[in-house]
Amino acid sequence: MRLPNVAPLRRHPERVLGHSHALSGLAVGAATLPWAPVHGTVAQVAWISAAGGFAMLPDLDQQGSTISRMWGPATDAPSGLVGAIARGHRWGTHDAILGPVVLGLLAYLAAGAYWSSLLVMALAIGLALRALHFVIPGRAENTVIGNLVLSWGGAYLLLEHSPSPAWLPYAVAVGVLTHIAGDFLTKEGVPVPLFWLIRRSRLAPIHLRTGAFVEQAILVPAFLIAIAVFVYLNTSAGTAIDPLVERILSLG
Numbered sequence: 001m002r003l004p005n006v007a008p009l010r011r012h013p014e015r016v017l018g019h020s021h022a023l024s025g026l027a028v029g030a031a032t033l034p035w036a037p038v039h040g041t042v043a044q045v046a047w048i049s050a051a052g053g054f055a056m057l058p059d060l061d062q063q064g065s066t067i068s069r070m071w072g073p074a075t076d077a078p079s080g081l082v083g084a085i086a087r088g089h090r091w092g093t094h095d096a097i098l099g100p101v102v103l104g105l106l107a108y109l110a111a112g113a114y115w116s117s118l119l120v121m122a123l124a125i126g127l128a129l130r131a132l133h134f135v136i137p138g139r140a141e142n143t144v145i146g147n148l149v150l151s152w153g154g155a156y157l158l159l160e161h162s163p164s165p166a167w168l169p170y171a172v173a174v175g176v177l178t179h180i181a182g183d184f185l186t187k188e189g190v191p192v193p194l195f196w197l198i199r200r201s202r203l204a205p206i207h208l209r210t211g212a213f214v215e216q217a218i219l220v221p222a223f224l225i226a227i228a229v230f231v232y233l234n235t236s237a238g239t240a241i242d243p244l245v246e247r248i249l250s251l252g
Contacts, residue, residue, distance in 0.1 A: 025055025053124030054175025
């Protein structure tokens with residue numbers, strides 16, 4: 001595969017890609033439920049939400065971005081540290097091997113204590129809310145205080161009514177890999193796994209432009225449909241609405 005020298009990234013292309021990353025993460029989260037280490041409706045909701053939020057996690061390597069400013073200095077300052085360790089935007093955190101392994105390991109360590117697992121879950125929900133603001137009424141999720149209240153409140157409710165959050169590292173890995181797969185389709189590409197540490201090179205075979213017609217008119221609707229289909233197939237929601245579906249079909 002060709003290893004091109006790409007031009008510098010635009011300042012914040014993730015402002016456009018954000019909702020696509022979150023939607024794809026939600027879709028993959030719903031699709032992977034049969035293999036996810038979760039049981040019960042609440043835990044399933046937590047898994048899907050976490051996968052959607054963690055699909056935004058790699059972009060915390062860019063200080064000053066929309067995502068890094070989610071909780072003000074509480075996320076922007078660590079974002080600068082993440083970017084420095086990752087050697088810049090779309091490098092370490094976007095490595096298909098290092099990204100899920102390192103971030104998943106951090107989630108594994110966090111899952112060992114209640115408050116740290118609460119923080120990780122709140123981060124996932126906050127990222128998902130921030131990315132999906134375009135389908136959420138109002139602007140509370142776009143404000144620091146509003147996002148903090150919604151994300152921490154949601155994380156508390158989910159973790160209080162579901163089993164041990166030992167599944168968090170797996171959700172992180174699923175979300176991070178989903179994000180990397182999405183960026184792989186863009187013209188900026190993703191780093192060649194591990195090899196970029198020796199020679200900074202990227203994989204960018206398709207060159208899909210962020211915010212282009214394909215993303216807005218095809219990928220986003222496809223993700224929405226996939227979320228609905230997999231939630232129906234893999235959760236109790238399908239069982240609940242089966243009688244209604246049968247009644248509608250019988251009318252034909």
